[in-house]
Amino acid sequence: MSCTVARRGRNVWWQVVALCLALAAGVALAQEPIALSGTLKKAKESGILIIGYRESSLPFSYLNQIRRPIGYSIDICTAIVQEAGNEVGRDLTINWVPVTSENRIDAMTSGKIDLECGSTTRNAERQQRVAFSPVIFVAGTKLMVPHGSPIRTFRDLKGKTVVATAGTTNVEAIERLSTRFNLGVTIIRARDHADAFEVLRHGGADAYAGDDVLLYGFLAKYGLGKKYDVTRDFLSYDPYGIMLRKDDPQFAAVVDKAVRDLITTGELERLYKQWFMNRLPTGERLGIPMSAQLEDIIQSTPQQPD
Secondary structure, three states: OHHHHHHHHHHHHHHHHHHHHHHHHHHHHHOOOOOOOHHHHHHHHHOEEEEEEOOEEOOOEEEOOOOOEEOHHHHHHHHHHHHHHHHHOOOOEEEEEEOOOOOHHHHHHOOOOOEEEOOOEOOOOHHHOEEEOOOOEEEOEEEEEEOOOOOOOHHHHOOOEEEEEOOOHHHHHHHHHHHHOOOOOEEEEEOOHHHHHHHHHOOOOOEEEEEHHHHHHHHHHHOOOOOEEEOOOOOOOEEEOOEEEOOOHHHHHHHHHHHHHHHHOOHHHHHHHHHHHOEOOOOOEOOOOOOHHHHHHHHHOOOOOO
């Protein structure tokens, strides 16, 4: 009888030991680092992230006096690069590559850039090809016209010529309105925002269709607030995001965390004031208060779990 009890005791003891060993092995496996893939793997191996920037999307991404990219979106992307460096365990260098509205998506899908830091609208159509960060800004298409122009709403564009930047939602908005209301608008597609503005300035178009904040940016940059007007009504709703490659969940998680941290710590609001309310490094002052839509997005963003 005592021998049977002893054997049972030894069996229970070995079962406990086996269980402890299994649990220890499980903990060890859980602590194994997850293998990097996609953009983070490339960044770990090369020490580089490639940022696509815009040359004239003031104040999001534009060139300062020494031709260096600066702006609201650039600062957000710098925070993303720092977060990516923390994730891969090394400091990362930024390679800067200029892109335009027309080639930015192809630059992303082809691997020419890793992040696009400009003034890009995050919409369902584009998300079929690329991915985006949480919303960083809310804009909308408006019209810039010479002071004294009879154009006040899109209905006044009948038979007129409108310039817009190729590859933007602004072109799509004008095309959609022209078709729906039989306006017969002629659309000039400029290479970039600065080129579109120059077409308007030199009389090549009756109106320039662009995101409202960019239109105000041009007026501030060139001191032309008395020569041009921006119409009141929005022709489209355009939430901006930082663009990245699709189907790269590890890097997407890093981008998401970096932007959410900026929002929940109040840093995004500070950056907004720096680039939209205060005097810019290049001397302009936009004085554009934060929209109610962006305030709602900031207030409803949950904090990241520890």
